[in-house]
Amino acid sequence: MFDDSRLESTELTDSETLRWLATAGARIRRAAQTRPIGHLDRADRPRGILVLGTEARLVRAVLEPACPVPFMAWPGPGLPAWVGPLDLAVVLGGHDSPEWVLQCAGEAARRGASLIVAAPEDSALAGAIAGFSGASLIPTLDSDPMAAAVAVLAQLGGLGLGPVVHPEQVAEAADLVAEVCGPSSDLSENPGKGLALELADSLPLVWGGTVLAARASRRIAEAFRRASGRPALAADASELSGLLRAIPERDLFADPDDDADVRPALVMLDDDLLPGKLRDTAAGLIRQAESVGVRVTRISSGPEELEATAIERYVTLLQRGLYGAAYLEIGLS
Known part of the structure; x- marks a missing residue:
């Protein structure tokens, strides 16, 4: 009853649940204000964008109506054959990212695609793209995929690849x-x-x-x-x-x-x-x-x-x- x-x-x-909900704004600010590690080699517009991992569909829902290039949220398990040096791959994950996400991130880097990865700095996903040029890592908290998605959307908006997102708002x-x-x-x-x-x-x-x-x-x-x-x-x-x-x-x-x-x-x-x-x-x-x-x-x-x-x-x-x-x-x- x-x-x-x-x-x-x-x-x-x-209540831990209520405290967690109350600090959602703080987590969004922290993810957005964390300085990315690495940088994208190319600042020009990519041929296409592939997004995969946690909250990929949320990124798609916000980005797709305004994205000036072909855009796809990818369910896996393998990387599409068309991804190459002219494309941008966006990967969101945490310490428990599935193996196929790690493999796709590493394969995209080996093919020369630009990469934006949102993941904890000590995660296997971050390690999968370590040492590759053209890869930008947004260090995030493992526990809040939404905050990571907002940080990614803000970066993509700043690159002119989607609507402008102000994380503070x-x-x-x-x-x-x-x-x-x-x-x-x-x-x-x-x-x-x-x-x-x-x-x-x-x-x-x-x-x-x-x-x-x-x-x-x-x-x-x-x-x-x-x-x-x-x-x-x-x-x-x-x-x-x-x-x-x-x-x-x-x-x-x-x-x-x-x-x-x-x-x-x-x-x-x-x-x-x-x-x-x-x-x-x-x-x-x-x-x-x-x-x-x-x-x-x-x-x-x-x-x-x-x-x-x-x-x-x-x-x-x-x-x-x-x-x-x-x-x-x-x-x-």
């Missing part, structure tokens, strides 16, 4: 979430605690319409599963619509305290910021959920007039969802 009194406990400040976005969702914030004003309350007895169905919101939805659903031990699904609109069609209407006379009546809840990410047809898609999902008595809850990255960048909105959505999952776990423990 979910105990909401735990969300007001003075012992929340001892991204860090501030994470800090703002920590301020409103922190343990000292009252239950009635804390969106993280409110999200946990709304999902306390539910099976979350998470939807994000944009590419980055969809990316955040998968991470948030994963956090909900870990926090509650119950299913949670992030999927596209057609899949969620099919699930909603299969849900029977809520019995108005059912006992609200019946543990067996655990129903889905539709979690919408930034549905108020969607363009054109996506807005219609979101409205259709909401109508469908409400027609069968499924609760609709929202996670927002803030009003449109704030003019936040895509990566800032991603971090805001993700952090708010992760705070909700953290409080959900605390209330169920």
